[in-house]
Each structure stands twice: as C-alpha cells, then as structure tokens.
Amino acid sequence: MAKRARPWKMPPVIELQAVSKRYGAQAALDAASLRVASGEFVALVGGSGSGKTTLLKTINGLVRPDEGRVTALGEDAAAASHALRRRIGYAFQEVGLFPHRTVAENIAVTPTLLGWEAARIAARVAELLALVSLPRAVGDRLPAELSGGQRQRVGVARALAGEPALVLMDEPFGALDPVTRDTLGADYRALHDRLGLTTVMVTHDMAEAALLADRVVVMKAGRILADGAPADLLARNVDPEVRDLLEAPLRQARRLEDRFGA
Amino acid sequence: MSPRLAAAFERLSEYLGAHVLLSASALVLGVATSLPLAIAATRSARLRWPLLALASLIQTIPSLALLALFYPLLLALSALSLAALGVGFSALGFLPSLLALTLYSMLPILRNTVAGIGGVEPAIREAADALGMTPRQKLLQVELPLAAPVVMAGIRTAAVWTIGAATLSTPVGQTSLGNYIFAGLQTENWVFVLFGCAASAGLALAADQLLGLMEAGLRRRRRLLVLAGAVGLVAGVAFALLPLAGLGRPAAYVVGAKNFSEQYILAELMAGRLEREGARVARKDNLGSAVAYRALAAGELDVYVDYSGTLWTNVLGRTDNPGRQAVLDQLTAELARRDDVRVLGSLGFENAYAFVMRPDRARELGVASIADLARQAPGLRLGSDLEFLSRPEWKAVETAYGLKFRSATAYQPTFMYRALAGGEADVISAFSSDGRIAADRLVVLTDPKAAIPPYDAVVLVSPRRRDDARLLAALQPLIGKLPVEAMRAANYSVDRDGGKASPAEAARKLQTDLGL
Numbered sequence: 143m144a145k146r147a148r149p150w151k152m153p154p155v156i157e158l159q160a161v162s163k164r165y166g167a168q169a170a171l172d173a174a175s176l177r178v179a180s181g182e183f184v185a186l187v188g189g190s191g192s193g194k195t196t197l198l199k200t201i202n203g204l205v206r207p208d209e210g211r212v213t214a215l216g217e218d219a220a221a222a223s224h225a226l227r228r229r230i231g232y233a234f235q236e237v238g239l240f241p242h243r244t245v246a247e248n249i250a251v252t253p254t255l256l257g258w259e260a261a262r263i264a265a266r267v268a269e270l271l272a273l274v275s276l277p278r279a280v281g282d283r284l285p286a287e288l289s290g291g292q293r294q295r296v297g298v299a300r301a302l303a304g305e306p307a308l309v310l311m312d313e314p315f316g317a318l319d320p321v322t323r324d325t326l327g328a329d330y331r332a333l334h335d336r337l338g339l340t341t342v343m344v345t346h347d348m349a350e351a352a353l354l355a356d357r358v359v360v361m362k363a364g365r366i367l368a369d370g371a372p373a374d375l376l377a378r379n380v381d382p383e384v385r386d387l388l389e390a391p392l393r394q395a396r397r398l399e400d401r402f403g404a
Numbered sequence: 405m406s407p408r409l410a411a412a413f414e415r416l417s418e419y420l421g422a423h424v425l426l427s428a429s430a431l432v433l434g435v436a437t438s439l440p441l442a443i444a445a446t447r448s449a450r451l452r453w454p455l456l457a458l459a460s461l462i463q464t465i466p467s468l469a470l471l472a473l474f475y476p477l478l479l480a481l482s483a484l485s486l487a488a489l490g491v492g493f494s495a496l497g498f499l500p501s502l503l504a505l506t507l508y509s510m511l512p513i514l515r516n517t518v519a520g521i522g523g524v525e526p527a528i529r530e531a532a533d534a535l536g537m538t539p540r541q542k543l544l545q546v547e548l549p550l551a552a553p554v555v556m557a558g559i560r561t562a563a564v565w566t567i568g569a570a571t572l573s574t575p576v577g578q579t580s581l582g583n584y585i586f587a588g589l590q591t592e593n594w595v596f597v598l599f600g601c602a603a604s605a606g607l608a609l610a611a612d613q614l615l616g617l618m619e620a621g622l623r624r625r626r627r628l629l630v631l632a633g634a635v636g637l638v639a640g641v642a643f644a645l646l647p648l649a650g651l652g653r654p655a656a657y658v659v660g661a662k663n664f665s666e667q668y669i670l671a672e673l674m675a676g677r678l679e680r681e682g683a684r685v686a687r688k689d690n691l692g693s694a695v696a697y698r699a700l701a702a703g704e705l706d707v708y709v710d711y712s713g714t715l716w717t718n719v720l721g722r723t724d725n726p727g728r729q730a731v732l733d734q735l736t737a738e739l740a741r742r743d744d745v746r747v748l749g750s751l752g753f754e755n756a757y758a759f760v761m762r763p764d765r766a767r768e769l770g771v772a773s774i775a776d777l778a779r780q781a782p783g784l785r786l787g788s789d790l791e792f793l794s795r796p797e798w799k800a801v802e803t804a805y806g807l808k809f810r811s812a813t814a815y816q817p818t819f820m821y822r823a824l825a826g827g828e829a830d831v832i833s834a835f836s837s838d839g840r841i842a843a844d845r846l847v848v849l850t851d852p853k854a855a856i857p858p859y860d861a862v863v864l865v866s867p868r869r870r871d872d873a874r875l876l877a878a879l880q881p882l883i884g885k886l887p888v889e890a891m892r893a894a895n896y897s898v899d900r901d902g903g904k905a906s907p908a909e910a911a912r913k914l915q916t917d918l919g920l
Contacts, residue, residue, distance in 0.1 A: 202534060204534060224538050224541075226536075227536040228535070230533070237527065237531070238530055239526070239531070241550070242625060251537075252536055255536050300535070340529055382904060
C-alpha cells in the first residue's frame with residue numbers, strides 16, 4: 143500500500159477513470175474507476191454479466207469505452223495500437239491457440255512480431271515451456287494434439303513470451319479439473335512474484351480469487367461494489383451481497399471439513 | 405477409327421488449348437478480383453450484402469446471354485477508345501469470353517472466402533488482436549491460412565463452372581471445345597457433340613481433382629499435397645497450351661462463317677482456294693448473324709458470305725423491296741460508303757426465307773402461296789429458326805399477308821425440319837437453298853406480294869482486304885458460278901443422316917463438280 147501513498151513517485155500501471163460501455167440498452171460498465179499499481183495481483187470477481195471481462199478488455203484496447211479514460215503502461219488504451227498490445231500479456235479461457243501453428247510457433251508469436259532474433263526466440267520458447275512445466279517435445283506438436291490443461295499452459299506461456307510487465311487473464315484456468323487448476327494457479331502466482339509482474343485476473347470463483355490475489359475487486363452490473371485485500375474486505379464490507387459472495391467459499395470449506403471429518 | 409472421330413481428334417489440340425487458355429485466364433482473373441473483394445466484404449457489412457447480391461444476380465443470367473451481352477458492350481468501348489485514344493481492340497472472341505467467364509466465376513469464390521474468413525473462431529481472432537497483430541498480419545498469418553481450405557473449395561466450384569461455360573464462347577468467336585458441340589448440332593454430327601461434351605467434362609473433372617488435392621492438402625496441412633496439386637495444374641495447363649505456341653504465327657487471312665452448314669461449306673470453299681494459293685488461313689466458325697458483319701467491318705474477319713436481304717434489313721435497316729438487282733446494287737454502294745466493306749458479288753444463288761410445308765399437308769389444305777396460307781394460318785402451327793420471329797422480314801410478311809398462326813415455336817434449324825417431318829409444325833420458315841427441301845420433296849410457298857426481300861449469297865471483303873490482289877484472285881472465280889441446285893446438294897451431303905460428308909469434303913466436291 144506504500145505505492146499508493148506516493149502516486150506522484152509511482153504512476154499506476156493501469157488507470158480507469160469513470161469508464162462506461164454499453165451494448166445496446168445493456169450497460170456493461172457503468173462509470174467504473176480503478177487504479178492498479180506496479181507489482182499488484184488483482185482479481186476481478188462477479189457473476190456473469192457483471193462487466194468484469196469488459197473491464198479487463200478495455201485495458202488492452204480490445205474493447206473501446208463509450209465514456210471515460212483508460213491508461214495502461216502510460217498509454218491511452220482506447221487508442222491502443224498493436225505496439226501497446228505486444229507489451230501486455232493476455233490469456234483467456236478459450237486460449238485461442240492458432241490451430242495451424244505448432245506449440246512453439248504459437249508461443250513465438252509476440253516475440254516474432256517484436257522482431258526478435260531467431261536464436262533469442264528459440265531460447266525464450268524453451269524457457270517458457272519449462273516455466274509452465276511442459277516437456278520440450280510438446281513444442282513440435284499442434285494444439286489439437288494437446289489436452290485441455292496443456293493448452294491452457296501454452297496459453298499462459300504465449301502471454302508471457304514477449305516479456306510483458308503487465309499480464310491480463312480472463313478465467314485462464316477455467317474448464318480444468320480442480321487439481322490441475324489449483325496447481326496451475328499456484329504455479330502462475332509463483333511466476334508473478336518471481337518476474338515482478340503486474341497481473342489482473344478475471345474469475346467467477348471467489349476461492350480462487352482470495353487464494354491467488356493481493357487485492358479483490360467485486361463487480362456487479364458494471365459497477366465496482368468492493369475493492370480491497372481479501373482480509374480487509376470481509377472486515378470492512380457491510381453490503382450483504384458482497385458479504386454473501388465473500389463468505390460462500392468459507393461456508394463451503396467448513397461444510398467440506400465436516401463431511402470429510404477432518 | 406471412324407473418320408468422324410478421327411476428324412474430332414485432329415482438332416483436339418487446337419480446341420483444347422484455346423479452351424484451357426480461356427478458362428484458366430478467367431479463373432486466375434476471377435480469383436485475383438474476388439479475393440480482395442471478399443476480404444473487403446468481411447471487413448464491412450455495408451459492402452458484403454450488395455457484393456454478394458450482385459454476384460448472385462450475375463449468376464442468374466444464363467451464361468450464353470452474359471457472353472452475348474459483352475460483345476456490344478466491348479464494341480461500344482472499343483469505338484470510344486478508338487475515338488479518344490486512337491486505339492481500338494477486338495470486341496470479338498477472347499476478350500468478351502474472358503470478361504463474362506470471370507464474372508461468372510466470382511460468386512463461389514466470393515461466397516466461400518467470406519464464409520471461410522467469417523468461420524474463423526472468435527477466440528482465435530481475439531488472440532491475434534491481443535498478441536499485437538496488425539489487421540494485415542492477422543489476415544495473412546491467421547485468417548487466410550485458416551480459411552484456405554474453404555476458399556479452395558470455392559475456387560474448385562468456380563473452375564468446374566468456368567470450364568463448362570467456356571463451351572458457350574464459340575458463338576462470340578472464341579475457339580473452344582464448344583466448337584465441337586455447336587458445329588455438331590448444326591450438321592447433326594453427334595460424334596462431334598459427344599466428343600465436345602466428353603472433352604469438356606474430362607477437363608473439368610481433371611481440374612476438379614487437382615484442385616481437390618490442393619484443398620485436401622490445405623485441410624490436412626500437408627504441404628506436399630498442395631504442391632502436388634499445384635504442379636499438376638501448372639503442368640496440365642502448360643501441356644494444353646503447348647500446341648498453341650505453334651499456332652502463334654498470325655494467319656494471313658481470317659475466313660468467317662455463321663452457324664449453319666452452308667456457311668461452313670462456303671467458308672471451306674473460300675479457305676481452300678486461298679490455301680491453294682499458298683496463303684495461311686484461319687477459320688472463325690459459328691458466329692452469330694449480327695456478330696459476323698460487325699466483325700468484318702471491324703477487320704476481325706477478312707471475308708465471309710452473307711445474304712443481301714439480311715444485310716438490307718439488319719445493317720441498312722430497310723424494309724422496302726425494290727427488286728433483286730436494285731437491292732444488290734444499293735447494298736454494294738451503301739456498304740462501301742458506310743463501312744468501306746466490299747461486296748465482291750453474288751455467288752449465283754439465293755438462300756431466302758421461305759415458308760415450306762409437307763406436300764401432303766399443302767395439298768390437303770389447298771395451300772400454294774403465302775396468301776393461301778394466311779387463310780388457314782389461325783389453325784396452323786409455325787416452326788421457325790431461333791431468330792426468324794424477331795427479324796424484320798417476319799414483321800414484313802406478317803403485315804403484308806395478315807398472318808396469324810395458332811402457335812409459333814422456335815427451333816435449331818435441324819430440329820425445325822424434324823418438327824415438320826414429325827407433324828409438330830404444319831409450316832416452317834425454311835431456307836431456300838437447303839438440301840432438305842428437295843430431299844424431303846417439300847413445297848415452297850410462293851410470295852405473290854414480294855414481301856420477303858431477295859437473299860443473294862454475296863461475298864463480303866473487309867476494308868483492310870478490299871484491294872488485296874491475292875484474295876480477289878482466289879475468290880473472284882466463284883462469283884456467279886454457284887447454282888442453287890449445286891448448293892442444295894452440297895448442303896444435303898452434310899445435313900443428311902447417313903453417309904454424311906464433312907463441310908471440307910462437300911466444299912472439295914463442289915469445287916470439282918463445278919470445274920472451278
């Protein structure tokens with residue numbers, strides 16, 4: 143929190159100022175404001191339709207806001223050029239691996255766009271495969287030959303390939319079995335700390351958010367209902383809906399303990 | 405091998421080469437225009453709908469009509485460019501065929517490219533954007549490679565259509581495998597018709613298989629298959645075009661013929677005489693009636709035979725009938741003045757429109773003249789060729805005698821005679837030099853009001869060749885030397901069912917019989 147105390151020394155990595163976005167009559171974002179400092183791991187939580195994915199996509203310019211202003215890495219995100227996007231890692235649930243390229247080629251996309259030398263790219267691909275715990279031989283395979291978990295690991299590796307300082311993730315470990323999901327999440331958190339990244343992760347799973355993130359932002363109907371460290375949120379928040387959401391994993395954990403007889 | 409089959413094989417390399425050149429060019433041009441248009445359409449919904457609607461609309465125009473439409477269009481453009489830039493171009497043959505077939509090939513390519521790019525998963529598109537690809541990089545590295553199999557399937561469909569429709573370019577003066585079909589239909593040479601169909605179907609099948617190989621290669625991401633298909637295609641096209649290289653030397657003279665037996669025979673007769681003089685001659689067969697004269701005036705043909713009445717009504721737009729000699733004299737003067745075309749003279753026979761009936765039917769109804777016919781007409785069915793009912797001659801006769809038939813049906817000339825013989829028509833608009841009139845002992849009705857103009861067969865020479873000594877020397881001896889009986893016999897030898905002669909054989913026989 144020291145960083146926030148001296149904003150003139152440390153400008154935020156991400157800043158949203160009263161950002162609104164409508165799809166037809168539906169408001170996806172309703173005057174949402176958010177600042178994320180360097181090194182933070184922020185989880186955006188909320189039900190479907192709460193606007194969390196839309197908010198995430200305004201940060202790398204995949205969604206242009208109707209009103210308000212978004213800055214990322216010091217640039218205006220609404221005018222987002224491909225150059226800015228190359229500096230922001232992005233991983234999402236559908237992964238979107240290019241089916242006609244091998245795993246290694248998929249990971250190499252951003253470095254290639256950045257004009258790196260072949261040797262540096264090859265080294266980076268090998269490094270990232272190791273980082274997401276995939277055997278090196280996987281690099282020569284096509285995405286269709288991988289399991290769902292392997293594909294999501296490749297998606298994370300691809301997001302990190304261009305050595306971004308900022309990483310955006312949208313349910314990156316969704317559609318995985320709980321064990322793999324837990325491992326991948328923990329693995330990523332370790333990476334985040336080791337590489338000194340700034341991460342914003344969208345999830346609908348409060349347990350995942352509370353376990354991985356330093357800071358949880360709760361959204362509903364395009365507005366930010368609550369924002370704070372997991373421990374603070376429960377202590378400070380009086381909104382019954384937010385409390386309900388936050389307490390759900392706790393209640394679940396207690397019931398599980400009872401049933402497993404631990 | 406039967407002589408007709410041998411004759412078909414003899415022409416194969418020329419027809420196939422021209423057919424492949426035309427369809428391959430149209431397809432390449434079609435792909436080159438459709439791909440960028442389709443890509444633009446995927447980017448703009450406002451463009452997509454009108455573009456696809458227009459392409460579908462073009463597809464609904466019968467391909468023969470599309471080909472026919474391009475001729476007058478190009479003729480006007482050529483005249484415009486001649487006036488503005490001093491350079492004209494040929495409105496006949498390759499160019500109109502190429503443009504029509506290109507338009508025809510566009511719909512499947514457009515539709516499949518739009519569908520192929522549109523079918524790329526949104527997640528993959530999103531990844532391409534998020535990873536920092538520019539729109540161009542996304543298109544070239546992601547969208548097009550993923551859409552490639554679907555695009556290739558569209559190209560494959562276009563190829564099959566184009567190869568099939570290219571057979572219809574024969575009537576606008578482009579040599580193609582359609583030459584077999586059109587000539588065969590006119591002379592009832594079914595060997596030619598079948599040969600032309602089989603050759604064009606075989607060609608379409610081969611192109612389809614090779615493109616299919618490329619499509620499978622793209623779908624299964626097997627470069628080798630794509631390469632094999634491409635090499636096969638290029639080799640096939642090169643092989644088909646090879647004989648054309650030998651034909652590259654421009655012929656000294658181009659002899660034209662419209663689309664019926666008499667025209668084929670007369671063209672062969674003139675071409676044979678020129679060749680005997682040592683000249684290189686090219687033949688352009690199966691031209692439409694109006695196309696032939698314009699082509700001659702524009703210098704794309706050097707010589708062909710037309711009929712005085714046709715020129716009188718169609719070219720000069722006259723509806724009066726001042727008499728046989730007066731028509732010929734005025735025509736000679738007018739065509740020279742207007743288009744610098746030389747009327748070398750009449751061959752000595754007429755091929756007029758004539759109302760013809762079966763003898764038993766004519767006797768039964770007591771019909772000997774068109775005036776008699778007019779009284780019976782409301783109960784009778786008229787069979788005509790494809791153009792007669794829209795020609796001014798028909799209007800003239802209709803008005804002069806007050807003709808009103810119970811029904812009127814248009815046929816290919818061959819089938820028109822069949823319809824008369826089979827009783828499906830009571831009277832037909834035949835041609836007076838047709839061999840079938842004598843052979844079937846048909847009755848030619850007289851024209852007491854002289855409503856039908858005279859149709860002397862006249863040799864026309866293009867402006868460029870009007871004073872060409874070699875041409876004139878070769879053709880002058882024909883003038884006035886062909887009696888109608890000789891022409892009828894020659895026509896019949898080509899048209900009859902058994903023991904058919906080819907137009908070239910009939911021309912040679914005519915030449916010796918008349919001691920020319």
